[in-house]
Amino acid sequence: MENTAVETRPHRVVIVGGGFGGLYAAKALGKTKRVEITLIDKRNFHLFQPLLYQVATGKLSPGDISSPLRAILSRYRRVKVLMDTAIDIDPRQQQVKLNHTTLPYDTLIVATGVSHHYFGNDQWAEAAPGLKTLEDALEMRKRIFGAFEAAEKESDPERRRAWLTFVVVGGGPTGVELAGALAELAFHTLKDEFHDIDTTETRILLLEGLDRVLPPYPADLSAKAADSLAELGVTVRTQSLVTDIADDVVTVRQGDQTEQVRAKTILWAAGVKASAMGKVLAARAGAQLDRSGRVMVNPDLSLPEQPNIFVVGDLAHFAHQDNGADSSEKKPLPGVAPVAMQQGAYIARLVQRRLQGKTVPPFHYDDVGSLAVIGHHAAVVTMGQLKVWGFPAWLIWIFVHIYYLIEFDNKLLVMIQWLWNYFTRKGGARLITWEESRLDEPVAVEQELQPVPERTAGELKTPIIADS
Amino acid sequence: MENTAVETRPHRVVIVGGGFGGLYAAKALGKTKRVEITLIDKRNFHLFQPLLYQVATGKLSPGDISSPLRAILSRYRRVKVLMDTAIDIDPRQQQVKLNHTTLPYDTLIVATGVSHHYFGNDQWAEAAPGLKTLEDALEMRKRIFGAFEAAEKESDPERRRAWLTFVVVGGGPTGVELAGALAELAFHTLKDEFHDIDTTETRILLLEGLDRVLPPYPADLSAKAADSLAELGVTVRTQSLVTDIADDVVTVRQGDQTEQVRAKTILWAAGVKASAMGKVLAARAGAQLDRSGRVMVNPDLSLPEQPNIFVVGDLAHFAHQDNGADSSEKKPLPGVAPVAMQQGAYIARLVQRRLQGKTVPPFHYDDVGSLAVIGHHAAVVTMGQLKVWGFPAWLIWIFVHIYYLIEFDNKLLVMIQWLWNYFTRKGGARLITWEESRLDEPVAVEQELQPVPERTAGELKTPIIADS
Numbered sequence: 031m032e033n034t035a036v037e038t039r040p041h042r043v044v045i046v047g048g049g050f051g052g053l054y055a056a057k058a059l060g061k062t063k064r065v066e067i068t069l070i071d072k073r074n075f076h077l078f079q080p081l082l083y084q085v086a087t088g089k090l091s092p093g094d095i096s097s098p099l100r101a102i103l104s105r106y107r108r109v110k111v112l113m114d115t116a117i118d119i120d121p122r123q124q125q126v127k128l129n130h131t132t133l134p135y136d137t138l139i140v141a142t143g144v145s146h147h148y149f150g151n152d153q154w155a156e157a158a159p160g161l162k163t164l165e166d167a168l169e170m171r172k173r174i175f176g177a178f179e180a181a182e183k184e185s186d187p188e189r190r191r192a193w194l195t196f197v198v199v200g201g202g203p204t205g206v207e208l209a210g211a212l213a214e215l216a217f218h219t220l221k222d223e224f225h226d227i228d229t230t231e232t233r234i235l236l237l238e239g240l241d242r243v244l245p246p247y248p249a250d251l252s253a254k255a256a257d258s259l260a261e262l263g264v265t266v267r268t269q270s271l272v273t274d275i276a277d278d279v280v281t282v283r284q285g286d287q288t289e290q291v292r293a294k295t296i297l298w299a300a301g302v303k304a305s306a307m308g309k310v311l312a313a314r315a316g317a318q319l320d321r322s323g324r325v326m327v328n329p330d331l332s333l334p335e336q337p338n339i340f341v342v343g344d345l346a347h348f349a350h351q352d353n354g355a356d357s358s359e360k361k362p363l364p365g366v367a368p369v370a371m372q373q374g375a376y377i378a379r380l381v382q383r384r385l386q387g388k389t390v391p392p393f394h395y396d397d398v399g400s401l402a403v404i405g406h407h408a409a410v411v412t413m414g415q416l417k418v419w420g421f422p423a424w425l426i427w428i429f430v431h432i433y434y435l436i437e438f439d440n441k442l443l444v445m446i447q448w449l450w451n452y453f454t455r456k457g458g459a460r461l462i463t464w465e466e467s468r469l470d471e472p473v474a475v476e477q478e479l480q481p482v483p484e485r486t487a488g489e490l491k492t493p494i495i496a497d498s
Numbered sequence: 499m500e501n502t503a504v505e506t507r508p509h510r511v512v513i514v515g516g517g518f519g520g521l522y523a524a525k526a527l528g529k530t531k532r533v534e535i536t537l538i539d540k541r542n543f544h545l546f547q548p549l550l551y552q553v554a555t556g557k558l559s560p561g562d563i564s565s566p567l568r569a570i571l572s573r574y575r576r577v578k579v580l581m582d583t584a585i586d587i588d589p590r591q592q593q594v595k596l597n598h599t600t601l602p603y604d605t606l607i608v609a610t611g612v613s614h615h616y617f618g619n620d621q622w623a624e625a626a627p628g629l630k631t632l633e634d635a636l637e638m639r640k641r642i643f644g645a646f647e648a649a650e651k652e653s654d655p656e657r658r659r660a661w662l663t664f665v666v667v668g669g670g671p672t673g674v675e676l677a678g679a680l681a682e683l684a685f686h687t688l689k690d691e692f693h694d695i696d697t698t699e700t701r702i703l704l705l706e707g708l709d710r711v712l713p714p715y716p717a718d719l720s721a722k723a724a725d726s727l728a729e730l731g732v733t734v735r736t737q738s739l740v741t742d743i744a745d746d747v748v749t750v751r752q753g754d755q756t757e758q759v760r761a762k763t764i765l766w767a768a769g770v771k772a773s774a775m776g777k778v779l780a781a782r783a784g785a786q787l788d789r790s791g792r793v794m795v796n797p798d799l800s801l802p803e804q805p806n807i808f809v810v811g812d813l814a815h816f817a818h819q820d821n822g823a824d825s826s827e828k829k830p831l832p833g834v835a836p837v838a839m840q841q842g843a844y845i846a847r848l849v850q851r852r853l854q855g856k857t858v859p860p861f862h863y864d865d866v867g868s869l870a871v872i873g874h875h876a877a878v879v880t881m882g883q884l885k886v887w888g889f890p891a892w893l894i895w896i897f898v899h900i901y902y903l904i905e906f907d908n909k910l911l912v913m914i915q916w917l918w919n920y921f922t923r924k925g926g927a928r929l930i931t932w933e934e935s936r937l938d939e940p941v942a943v944e945q946e947l948q949p950v951p952e953r954t955a956g957e958l959k960t961p962i963i964a965d966s
Contacts, residue, residue: 074928075928092559092560093558093559094561100691100692101928110693112651130651179542179581223568223579224568460569
């Protein structure tokens with residue numbers, strides 16, 4: 031690799047971000063002659079984000095939806111993986127500044143995605159965690175299962191009710207999937223596992239600001255989704271805005287009415303903002319950003335004035351004619367895996383053509399449709415004009431996900447195990463880990479110690495804490 | 499449950515600890531009439547500890563070797579699971595004090611196990627983590643895979659060598675299994691995945707204070723194990739004592755020679771000490787402790803003067819006639835799963851007989867032999883007089899573990915996946931998670947920023963950090 035790099039100076043492609051966009055670009059370019067690719071990610075693994083909510087609800091383990099980038103790309107000798115963090119870009123010198131080094135590039139592909147966003151209420155983050163990283167998912171998992179354990183121990187009915195109340199903020203795909211999975215847990219998986227609480231008394235509230243769940247979907251599918259959620263036992267509240275989150279209390283405004291909901295577990299599935307790399311591109315390369323910080327790109331996904339810097343995936347704002355309701359207005363493509371995959375592959379083809387002195391037509395998104403799963407055995411699917419819901423949609427959903435999951439990494443057996451869990455309604459990985467669990471609040475042992483039997487009083491020096 | 503408890507006052511058994519000992523006692527008692535069992539654990543899951551090193555080396559996910567206690571015991575209506583921490587005992591009032599409540603008991607079974615021990619050098623803990631909990635395993639996993647990533651980025655040959663040097667302290671089963679798995683990783687799994695380093699240059703040092711690895715095993719099997727380790731590429735050093743660990747340097751004394759080894763990754767597999775519950779029993783119930791803090795128990799596993807308090811598993815010091823070399827001296831039973839399982843089941847039978855006014859003979863350990871696996875396809879096994887090594891031993895090992903893992907929780911497919919990974923030498927879950935990874939040291943961005951292009955200088959307010 032290094033040697034050939036010396037003999038004939040190859041075209042250096044630097045890809046920032048190992049998500050769907052970056053990974054597809056790397057794979058598509060990986061066997062191109064006279065090209066040398068470096069894929070940078072601060073993690074050593076690719077995350078199959080569409081199933082992240084399954085980790086948050088204990089159905090899958092982190093390892094089930096993650097694959098080491100080095101393992102995925104080891105077949106591609108021209109691709110070098112670097113675990114590092116990009117902190118700056120210099121378009122003049124065509125360099126990317128990383129934490130540990132600086133890389134020159136001929137073509138730069140930025141695919142750093144988005145993170146969740148609290149609309150200027152970042153103080154809500156602690157009380158209402160979002161779901162973008164594995165750590166987020168494990169934090170949610172800890173809170174969800176920790177809440178049931180705490181409820182089992184809670185004698186005060188008010189507080190017990192608060193432990194058994196779950197609020198999901200945001201009725202998009204992630205919110206719908208989380209709420210559905212929570213209902214599965216409370217009303218089926220955990221039903222017979224507790225003695226002092228009845229988990230079927232669990233209250234699951236799904237809050238959506240607009241007038242229906244799954245706003246990007248056709249109205250009738252949104253209705254189907256709402257029905258399925260209600261059947262599962264989820265309380266869906268549309269046109270409901272969260273105005274405050276504090277002390278386990280969510281303040282919800284619906285029209286001109288305001289309600290306060292006591293809930294110990296609040297999950298954030300509303301709103302995303304572009305990763306900070308967008309700001310870097312704006313500051314260094316004059317990129318324009320939209321309201322949520324995504325980078326406005328040319329029809330070929332490059333930046334204005336920067337023909338060799340491309341943005342793909344969730345970070346890119348690619349305006350396109352929407353086939354939906356009013357095809358007059360131009361909308362950005364949705365932040366879903368298929369868009370990122372197609373954009374990554376497109377850039378790869380573009381680079382290959384350019385090296386041959388040729389050009390490519392503008393990027394066109396080949397709409398493969400949208401999928402959202404609603405708890406157990408139900409989903410909604412749109413494919414062009416086709417609309418499917420209920421169990422058939424769920425089958426399509428499961429097939430698509432198995433297909434992609436296996437494409438990255440031979441996880442066939444993981445998926446079979448998972449299907450097994452699904453049909454048996456069994457939880458796969460319901461672990462509450464990490465000492466700092468909310469359930470391990472330190473207690474003043476001295477006060478609580480029983481009077482010491484005289485016989486041994488002398489032996490007791492320090493308060494005794496034992497593991498169990 | 500609660501109702502019957504009111505009608506006829508049942509015999510209340512409290513079990514502290516959901517490991518092999520506690521869990522087997524709970525299952526064996528779970529269907530006994532007129533008995534009410536409460537199993538206390540500060541975790542919500544049972545951990546299959548014999549495979550913990552597989553999580554530490556990225557072969558298995560935490561979820562693969564853990565099962566929710568509530569799920570395992572949901573069939574047993576008489577068993578109540580409580581996620582809490584025992585902090586004290588009052589034998590007079592027959593009560594166990596927990597963080598959140600106090601439980602009365604008629605029979606108390608303590609099975610809180612052991613943790614690792616630094617022989618009075620607790621300051622080594624940070625530099626040389628041990629392997630007892632899932633958190634320990636994930637910390638090791640992070641350090642092991644992080645070390646290869648750091649080496650890939652390291653230009654200084656000295657430091658690179660330190661990143662590629664792994665020291666395992668302790669030549670018992672855990673140390674042998676860790677060292678073997680590390681060799682697997684370095685010389686096979688990761689071989690083709692890096693560009694700037696050759697992972698086959700990795701140095702793996704296994705340090706044992708006694709004159710051979712696997713000291714509890716017959717000498718010839720220890721020799722076989724040492725051979726297999728050498729074949730795998732592990733450097734075995736016996737009669738080598740660690741005298742200091744500091745600044746990524748391990749000081750080793752062999753005879754009267756002292757050597758300093760530069761290693762960024764040091765794994766502790768030497769020595770265990772009893773969980774703090776042992777001290778509680780000593781202070782409150784007059785129990786005698788051995789040098790490593792284990793509780794000396796009667797032939798029926800009860801405490802002297804406390805016929806209704808029992809200690810099982812690793813925490814118990816049960817002196818027995820050793821079938822080994824000199825059968826004159828009495829040794830404590832080894833801290834292995836079969837001992838704990840049999841002791842848990844024994845106490846269950848004892849309680850059942852007592853309720854019928856009958857007695858049971860003293861506990862006798864039915865030796866099922868010992869197993870230790872050495873990397874890929876090799877192991878050593880003793881079963882009574884039978885000794886097996888190499889691949890046949892490995893097959894026995896894999897069969898035994900699959901059998902037990904499936905017994906707890908239907909993890910058949912997990913095991914098949916794992917076997918698949920084993921034979922393909924593929925890593926299953928090699929994730930480096932958690933922001934605080936040693937690879938994400940904060941950098942002084944201001945200093946490192948390129949000069950800002952004039953055009954946009956004005957726009958740059960704060961230093962820019964981007965995710966990648």
